[in-house]
Amino acid sequence: MSIDRGRSGTMERRQRLHDLVDLREELRDLQANLEHEELRFADAVKQRSSIMNRNDQEDSEDEDHFLESLRITEENIHHHRQKIMEIQGKIIDKKESILSLEILVKLEETR
Numbered sequence: 001m002s003i004d005r006g007r008s009g010t011m012e013r014r015q016r017l018h019d020l021v022d023l024r025e026e027l028r029d030l031q032a033n034l035e036h037e038e039l040r041f042a043d044a045v046k047q048r049s050s051i052m053n054r055n056d057q058e059d060s061e062d063e064d065h066f067l068e069s070l071r072i073t074e075e076n077i078h079h080h081r082q083k084i085m086e087i088q089g090k091i092i093d094k095k096e097s098i099l100s101l102e103i104l105v106k107l108e109e110t111r
Helices: 002-057 060-110
Strands: none
Touching: 002 060
C-alpha cells in the first residue's frame, strides 16, 4: 500500500513540475507579448507627436484630415494601453500560479 502511495505522490509531483514548466513558458510568452505591445504603444505615441508637429507647421487648410488622423491615433494609443494592462494582469496571475505551485512542490519535498 505504501508503494502505491509513493507512486501516486511521485506522479502528482511530476505533474506539478510539468505544470510549473508550462506556466513558466506561458509567462515568457506573455512577457514577449507585453514587450511587443509596448513597442506598438510607443510607435502610436510617436505617430501622434508627428501628426501634432505637422499640424503646427502647416496652416489649418486640411483640419478635417488632421482631426481624423488624430482620432485614429488616439484610438490606437487607447487600444494598446488597454492591451498592455490586460497582459500585465495575466502576467500577475501567472506569477501567482507559479508561486503557488512552487510552494506545493517545496512542501512535498520537505515531507
